[in-house]
Amino acid sequence: MSVGDVTARIQQIQSQLALLAPQGTTATGGADFAAALDATTGTTSAVPGSGTDDGQAVVDDARKYLGLPYIWGGTDPTKGLDCSGLVQRVYQDLGYDLPRISADQARSGRPVAGLADARPGDILAWDNSSRNNGADHVAIYIGDGKMIEAARPGTNIRISDVYGNPIIRRILPDQPAAAAAAPAPSGTGWNAITGTSFRTGASATPYADLFAAASQRYGVPAALLSAVAKQESGYNPTATSRAGAQGLMQLMPGTAKHLGVSNPLDPAQSVDGAARMLSDLTRRFGSTELAVAAYNAGPGAVLKYGGVPPYPETQRYVRNVMSLMKAAS
Numbered sequence: 001m002s003v004g005d006v007t008a009r010i011q012q013i014q015s016q017l018a019l020l021a022p023q024g025t026t027a028t029g030g031a032d033f034a035a036a037l038d039a040t041t042g043t044t045s046a047v048p049g050s051g052t053d054d055g056q057a058v059v060d061d062a063r064k065y066l067g068l069p070y071i072w073g074g075t076d077p078t079k080g081l082d083c084s085g086l087v088q089r090v091y092q093d094l095g096y097d098l099p100r101i102s103a104d105q106a107r108s109g110r111p112v113a114g115l116a117d118a119r120p121g122d123i124l125a126w127d128n129s130s131r132n133n134g135a136d137h138v139a140i141y142i143g144d145g146k147m148i149e150a151a152r153p154g155t156n157i158r159i160s161d162v163y164g165n166p167i168i169r170r171i172l173p174d175q176p177a178a179a180a181a182a183p184a185p186s187g188t189g190w191n192a193i194t195g196t197s198f199r200t201g202a203s204a205t206p207y208a209d210l211f212a213a214a215s216q217r218y219g220v221p222a223a224l225l226s227a228v229a230k231q232e233s234g235y236n237p238t239a240t241s242r243a244g245a246q247g248l249m250q251l252m253p254g255t256a257k258h259l260g261v262s263n264p265l266d267p268a269q270s271v272d273g274a275a276r277m278l279s280d281l282t283r284r285f286g287s288t289e290l291a292v293a294a295y296n297a298g299p300g301a302v303l304k305y306g307g308v309p310p311y312p313e314t315q316r317y318v319r320n321v322m323s324l325m326k327a328a329s
Contacts (some may be wrong), residue, residue, distance in 0.1 A: 055121025056236030103134030112168035214275035227324035249274035
């Protein structure tokens with residue numbers, strides 16, 4: 001990442017905090033500035049063993065990199081990744097330390113008998129060349145015979161059909177089936193900002209009751225709050241990024257403070273703070289899409305470009321959140 005990229009990222013974070021600061025005050029102190037600097041090289045990463053050992057969290061994180069170019073030897077997600085760089089980066093985002101090269105990744109974790117037994121998040125590997133010792137291509141299984149891969153030079157990271165008979169390795173620990181979530185109350189609400197109705201509550205959605213309650217308080221669709229939580233933390237209330245963002249909605253400490261959130265790891269506080277922030281951003285920019293872009297990149301970036309900023313990370317983030325929201329609505 002260049003000095004210019006670092007500076008731009010710091011400005012994005014500072015502008016996000018500035019929106020929340022009382023008029024005439026400075027939003028970013030020394031500790032928050034240090035966290036902002038860390039954020040230039042950090043991505044959301046959950047604490048291993050804290051409840052994010054879930055294949056869907058791996059898949060959701062991998063989707064963030066769709067569209068990035070394949071670069072041989074690439075490990076920088078701001079520029080491009082190769083196949084093993086993608087796999088290593090996704091698992092690193094979730095707190096797992098995998099080897100760098102494909103052959104070693106194909107020996108990590110535990111073997112899976114075949115594709116019929118594969119789960120989302122498993123690593124798929126192929127030994128396509130006798131010139132190499134071990135696997136020379138890896139991908140991440142997403143289910144239904146599909147995978148996310150960085151295939152070869154001249155292509156972008158994409159979703160493809162699984163082919164052949166790959167080696168399959170499971171990195172995530174096996175866990176007992178989770179108890180079914182209690183159905184949340186469902187109904188309709190009214191978004192005073194956009195003048196539209198929306199559904200509240202969804203029986204299969206984690207923390208649906210919190211999203212429904214916050215949507216009633218602040219006029220933010222519960223489906224939007226759920227989509228942001230899934231994209232930000234994979235519904236993990238203890239997720240902590242290397243930049244210091246915390247909790248279900250991944251609030252930076254300075255942001256949480258200005259939102260009045262004393263404990264970002266408390267799901268109720270986290271959802272309440274994020275709902276108020278999204279309500280303010282929607283009112284300010286007049287659309288959900290721009291509010292989501294500002295949640296990720298900061299309102300200053302949205303103002304600067306007059307729309308969704310041309311940052312690949314933010315554009316992927318907006319696409320993913322809007323898609324998740326549509327699916328939940």
